[in-house]
Amino acid sequence: MRCVFCRIAAREVPAEVVYEDDRVIAFLDINPLNPGHTLVVPKVHVERLSDLPAELCGPLLGAASRLARAAREALGAAGVNLVVNDGRAAGQAVPHLHLHLVPRFPGDGGRSLHSLLPVRHGLDLPEIARKLRDGISPR
Numbered sequence: 001m002r003c004v005f006c007r008i009a010a011r012e013v014p015a016e017v018v019y020e021d022d023r024v025i026a027f028l029d030i031n032p033l034n035p036g037h038t039l040v041v042p043k044v045h046v047e048r049l050s051d052l053p054a055e056l057c058g059p060l061l062g063a064a065s066r067l068a069r070a071a072r073e074a075l076g077a078a079g080v081n082l083v084v085n086d087g088r089a090a091g092q093a094v095p096h097l098h099l100h101l102v103p104r105f106p107g108d109g110g111r112s113l114h115s116l117l118p119v120r121h122g123l124d125l126p127e128i129a130r131k132l133r134d135g136i137s138p139r
């Protein structure tokens, strides 16, 4: 059985679709954190951000960018958070890559990314940066 987001993309499961093209579909989250909370989803089934083919990165982020503007202009949002829960350790529950676009409104009680975890003082930043530089692979 295909995953629920594949089934939404195939229009086998109903959703409040707000944007669609040949590679991307976006629909309202059924458990919205704010009005307009939208999931921006590649139609192809990939689980992790790093699984997404490079040629789909632009279309996915481009759709999110247009929806961020719509959240401001059509819903009156003052800002948005764009979040990927990438992997179970990061809180991913649905194993099909999705960008959460959460419109933000003054006084909505939410905070920023920096409320997810406390700041870690004393990390060896040069060593961590070296590992990442060495570990990054060409696409």
Ligand code: AMP
Binding pocket: 004, 013, 015, 027, 028, 029, 030, 031, 032, 039, 084, 085, 091, 092, 093, 094, 095
């Ligand atoms: P996560 O995998 O933790 O990043 O979040 C998955 C999100 O998908 C949750 O916010 C759910 O509310 C949402 N969700 C799960 N099933 C559906 C569905 N059928 N339609 C819309 N949103 C869904």
Ligand code: ZN
Binding pocket: 002, 003, 004, 005, 006, 007, 044, 045, 046, 095, 096
């Ligand atoms: Zn899927």
